[in-house]
Amino acid sequence: xxxxxxxxxxxxxxxxxxxxxxxxxxxxxxxxxxxxxxxxxxxxxxxxxxxxxxxxxxxxxxxxxxxxxxxxxxxxxxxxxxxxxxxxxxxxxxxxxxxxxxxxxxxxxxxxxxxxxxxxxxxxxxxxxxxxxxxxxxxxxx
Amino acid sequence: xxxxxxxxxxxxxxxxxxxxxxxxxxxxxxxxxxxxxxxxxxxxxxxxxxxxxxxxxxxxxxxxxxxxxxxxxxxxxxxxxxxxxxxxxxxxxxxxxxxxxxxxxxxxxxxxxxxxxxxxxxxxxxxxxxxxxxxxxxxxxxxxxxxxxxxxxxxxxxxxxxxxxxxxxxxxxxxxxxxxxxxxxxxxxxxxxxxxxxxxxxxxxxxxxxxxxxxxxxxxxxxxxxxxxxxxxxxxxxxxxxxxxxxxxxxxxxxxxxxxxxxxxxxxxxxxxxxxxxxxxxxxxxxxxxxxxxxxxxxxxxxxxxxxxxxxxxxxxxxxxxxxxxxxxxxxxxxxxxxxxxxxxxxxxxxxxxxxxxxxxxxxxxxxxxxxxxxxxxxxxxxxxxxxxxxxxxxxxxxxxxxxxxxxxxxxxxxxxxxxxxxxxxxxxxxxxxxxxxxxxxxxxxxxxxxxxxxxxxxxxxxxxxxxxxxxxxxxxxxxxxxxxxxxxxxxxxxxxxxxxxxxxxxxxxxxxxxxxxxxxxxxxxxxxxxxxxxxxxxxxxxxxxxxxxxxxxxxxxxxxxxxxxxxxxxxxxxxxxxxxxxxxxxxxxxxxxxxxxxxxxxxxxxxxxxxxxxxxxxxxxxxxxxxxxxxxxxxxxxxxxxxxxxxxxxxxxxxxxxxxxxxxxxxxxxxxxxxxxxxxxxxxxxxxxxxxxxxxxxxxxxxxxxxxxxxxxxxxxxxxxxxxxxxxxxxxxxxxxxxxxxxxxxxxxxxxxxxxxxxxxxxxxxxxxxxxx
Numbered sequence: 082x083x084x085x086x087x088x089x090x091x092x093x094x095x096x097x098x099x100x101x102x103x104x105x106x107x108x109x110x111x112x113x114x115x116x117x118x119x120x121x122x123x124x125x126x127x128x129x130x131x132x133x134x135x136x137x138x139x140x141x142x143x144x145x146x147x148x149x150x151x152x153x154x155x156x157x158x159x160x161x162x163x164x165x166x167x168x169x170x171x172x173x174x175x176x177x178x179x180x181x182x183x184x185x186x187x188x189x190x191x192x193x194x195x196x197x198x199x200x201x202x203x204x205x206x207x208x209x210x211x212x213x214x215x216x217x218x219x220x221x222x223x
Numbered sequence: 224x225x226x227x228x229x230x231x232x233x234x235x236x237x238x239x240x241x242x243x244x245x246x247x248x249x250x251x252x253x254x255x256x257x258x259x260x261x262x263x264x265x266x267x268x269x270x271x272x273x274x275x276x277x278x279x280x281x282x283x284x285x286x287x288x289x290x291x292x293x294x295x296x297x298x299x300x301x302x303x304x305x306x307x308x309x310x311x312x313x314x315x316x317x318x319x320x321x322x323x324x325x326x327x328x329x330x331x332x333x334x335x336x337x338x339x340x341x342x343x344x345x346x347x348x349x350x351x352x353x354x355x356x357x358x359x360x361x362x363x364x365x366x367x368x369x370x371x372x373x374x375x376x377x378x379x380x381x382x383x384x385x386x387x388x389x390x391x392x393x394x395x396x397x398x399x400x401x402x403x404x405x406x407x408x409x410x411x412x413x414x415x416x417x418x419x420x421x422x423x424x425x426x427x428x429x430x431x432x433x434x435x436x437x438x439x440x441x442x443x444x445x446x447x448x449x450x451x452x453x454x455x456x457x458x459x460x461x462x463x464x465x466x467x468x469x470x471x472x473x474x475x476x477x478x479x480x481x482x483x484x485x486x487x488x489x490x491x492x493x494x495x496x497x498x499x500x501x502x503x504x505x506x507x508x509x510x511x512x513x514x515x516x517x518x519x520x521x522x523x524x525x526x527x528x529x530x531x532x533x534x535x536x537x538x539x540x541x542x543x544x545x546x547x548x549x550x551x552x553x554x555x556x557x558x559x560x561x562x563x564x565x566x567x568x569x570x571x572x573x574x575x576x577x578x579x580x581x582x583x584x585x586x587x588x589x590x591x592x593x594x595x596x597x598x599x600x601x602x603x604x605x606x607x608x609x610x611x612x613x614x615x616x617x618x619x620x621x622x623x624x625x626x627x628x629x630x631x632x633x634x635x636x637x638x639x640x641x642x643x644x645x646x647x648x649x650x651x652x653x654x655x656x657x658x659x660x661x662x663x664x665x666x667x668x669x670x671x672x673x674x675x676x677x678x679x680x681x682x683x684x685x686x687x688x689x690x691x692x693x694x695x696x697x698x699x700x701x702x703x704x705x706x707x708x709x710x711x712x713x714x715x716x717x718x719x720x721x722x723x724x725x726x727x728x729x730x731x732x733x734x735x736x737x738x739x740x741x742x743x744x745x746x747x748x749x750x751x752x753x754x755x756x757x758x759x760x761x762x763x764x765x766x767x768x769x770x771x772x773x774x775x776x777x778x779x780x781x782x783x784x785x786x787x788x789x790x791x792x793x794x795x796x797x798x799x800x801x802x803x804x805x806x807x808x809x810x811x812x813x814x815x816x817x818x819x820x821x822x823x824x825x826x827x828x829x830x831x832x833x834x835x836x837x838x839x840x841x842x843x844x845x846x847x848x849x850x851x852x853x854x855x856x857x858x859x860x861x862x863x864x865x866x867x868x869x870x871x872x873x874x875x876x877x878x879x880x881x882x883x884x885x886x887x888x889x890x891x892x893x894x895x896x897x898x899x900x901x902x903x904x905x906x907x908x909x910x911x912x913x914x915x916x917x918x919x920x921x922x923x924x925x926x927x928x929x930x931x932x933x934x935x936x937x938x939x940x941x942x943x944x945x946x947x948x949x950x951x952x953x954x955x956x957x958x959x960x961x962x963x964x965x966x967x968x969x970x971x972x973x974x975x976x977x978x979x980x981x982x983x984x985x986x987x988x989x990x991x992x993x994x995x996x997x
Contacts, residue, residue: 115949116950118869119950120956120957123869123872123876127876130880153976156972156975160968160969163964164965179961181945181946181958193947195946197954197957197958207968207971210972211972211975214975214978215884216880216883216887218979218983220887222982
């Protein structure tokens with residue numbers, strides 16, 4: 082934001098620590114989604130809130146630098162991941178589109194890993210990208 | 224047969240890729256396509272004349288009875304020969320007429336699509352494919368009429384033609400659906416065998432009216448005739464093709480095709496006689512008041528179409544023979560005269576009948592074609608036109624209707640048509656050659672051979688009618704009767720009888736009229752006075768009214784104020800849902816159904832209500848937004864109480880983001896805050912209260928229905944078994960209904976792109992100014 086001079090030092094410092102914590106939390110929410118409340122949609126929203134908080138404290142430019150790419154590019158990446166995860170069964174096993182594929186052995190914390198998880202990761206990316214694109218675009222022209 | 228129809232379309236596509244390369248140089252070769260098709264169809268003459276009917280069927284959508292059925296019988300054969308035969312001459316003629324035109328390839332493309340569509344139309348035996356081809360002719364003729372697309376009148380008349388014939392096409396579609404209901408089939412042949420049942424059906428009259436609507440608009444019958452003179456804005460080869468042989472005759476074809484199905488009833492015959500009669504007389508008289516050669520020819524075409532409708536209406540075998548012959552007569556002489564007019568226009572750059580004289584001296588072969596064409600159109604022996612006229616008079620005098628009026632009408636029409644034909648075919652070539660035309664050059668061979676050929680053909684058929692009577696005319700009459708026709712023998716001499724006297728009167732009075740009344744500016748002006756009574760004027764008025772209503776409508780509903788859109792939508796929902804709810808619901812409050820309310824629920828609800836009041840009554844935007852956030856979070860808490868943590872989490876994040884978004888947008892708004900006046904506030908207040916109450920009622924109503932838990936149980940039971948997930952909500956999102964989610968995230972992405980595009984759109988200064996001026 083423009084008026085970053087008025088930003089308090091406390092918020093600035095706090096946001097530096099909050100960003101990684103919130104991001105990890107969002108990934109945690111994403112991964113537990115299949116068994117407990119959570120999932121890609123909420124995870125993506127939390128991640129974008131983390132970035133927005135960071136931009137409030139440090140200014141939009143700083144956050145942009147931190148992300149590295151324009152959030153608009155995250156959207157097609159997410160769409161591609163989701164689509165591929167649904168398309169894999171067709172490619173590999175000649176099964177119908179979006180058939181769930183599952184690993185045999187359970188992984189600690191995550192449980193069974195399946196194509197649904199990758200689908201959810203795609204959703205996470207898309208939601209994150211969409212939210213950041215909209216908010217960044219609007220706050221830029223404000 | 225399908226290949227024959229598709230040839231034109233394929234060639235048009237071929238032109239898209241190669242048109243630029245062989246532009247103009249080899250355009251004469253394009254005429255080989257219609258020539259080849261002509262030879263192909265001519266090969267069927269002997270089989271058809273023996274009474275054979277050739278059918279082909281290709282499956283298209285069998286489950287709906289929609290197939291590409293084609294049938295070649297006498298009627299179709301006559302039309303295919305005309306379409307391809309005259310098409311051949313027109314294609315060849317165009318290669319010189321539009322030589323060096325920058326869109327020559329495009330022109331050939333449109334023309335061949337049109338030809339193919341026309342072939343499909345006359346060969347279709349399925350009403351749906353008939354409709355498809357019918358509309359294709361309208362669309363391709365739209366491009367042909369508007370070919371000179373940099374001239375406004377051209378574009379306008381193309382639009383008018385498309386509008387009128389397009390509406391007719393929709394009526395044809397309606398007719399197809401209706402007949403499918405009555406006969407249980409789209410096949411025209413099958414309908415012929417069910418003619419009796421269809422004529423007895425209670426919707427028979429409606430079906431007849433729909434067919435009439437389609438045929439009359441396409442064939443320019445009164446009062447839909449005005450698009451045709453306008454269509455003369457097209458290059459002359461187009462006028463030749465569309466108005467002598469093909470497009471406008473499609474309506475006639477339709478009427479003839481349906482004669483064995485719908486004909487024989489009073490509604491059918493009387494209407495056709497009246498409409499055809501009015502059309503033929505009205506536009507024949509109109510030719511006197513024109514001085515543009517193409518204008519004269521256009522009105523005489525309408526008149527000829529009127530005669531054909533009239534003959535179809537008479538409904539006797541004689542009348543059908545006359546109609547079949549007259550189709551050939553008209554195609555030959557009208558194509559001749561149009562091509563001649565085209566040459567005159569091409570060489571002298573004028574079509575003004577008052578100025579053209581004595582061109583015989585500079586281009587005598589064209590003169591021969593013109594004069595022969597005029598003779599055939601006048602019905603002077605030994606042309607085929609004479610034969611046609613005799614047959615028409617004969618059929619009229621022997622009809623069962625009010626004979627004397629019909630005879631007067633047809634004789635008058637013929638007299639005026641003779642005048643028109645003479646003005647178009649003879650006047651430009653006789654008399655003294657004006658100084659300005661003395662340097663006019665002889666047209667090239669490829670221009671004058673086609674009209675001469677057609678004109679001579681008219682004479683040949685007149686002298687040797689056996690060439691066409693049994694092979695061509697008889698099968699046509701058979702298809703019109705829906706059975707076998709008797710022997711058809713045509714001859715020039717019918718004996719000295721009533722018909723012959725009428726013929727003499729026609730030729731005598733017509734010639735006298737030609738000598739006395741020459742086209743002049745005075746006559747054109749005299750007719751212009753009555754323009755306000757013409758259907759075209761009325762239609763234009765109607766159009767203006769329609770535009771006024773729609774612009775008023777748009778300004779009222781689409782005024783650009785978000786608040787108006789919201790209230791409109793709300794009001795609409797209130798009226799619609801309110802009507803249903805009030806009509807079908809019994810109101811009863813069952814207190815026993817209330818569950819115990821916990822203290823935390825009471826607190827949240829109170830906070831929520833306070834938030835609502837604060838939002839509505841605060842004077843600060845920021846405060847309102849924050850209060851909205853409070854409302855959203857309270858709802859999240861309610862979700863938590865009723866064990867929907869997923870929903871609560873999402874709602875919580877979304878609400879937070881919404882508040883942030885609002886703040887960002889508010890930041891940009893101007894500082895001042897203009898409050899709406901009391902009236903608006905009360906109005907909005909009432910509307911939103913009603914809306915709120917309604918939504919609450921809907922919610923309660925939904926609760927009172929017994930819930931169907933089958934789906935929920937299925938998900939609960941199978942979530943872990945099939946999708947290895949314990950969180951049912953998530954399993955539904957990513958697995959059971961994953962495709963939905965896939966589409967939803969796509970929609971989200973589109974929304975983000977939309978926002979990005981809107982906000983980043985920076986108009987250049989010049990553009991911005993231009994939009995402000997508007």
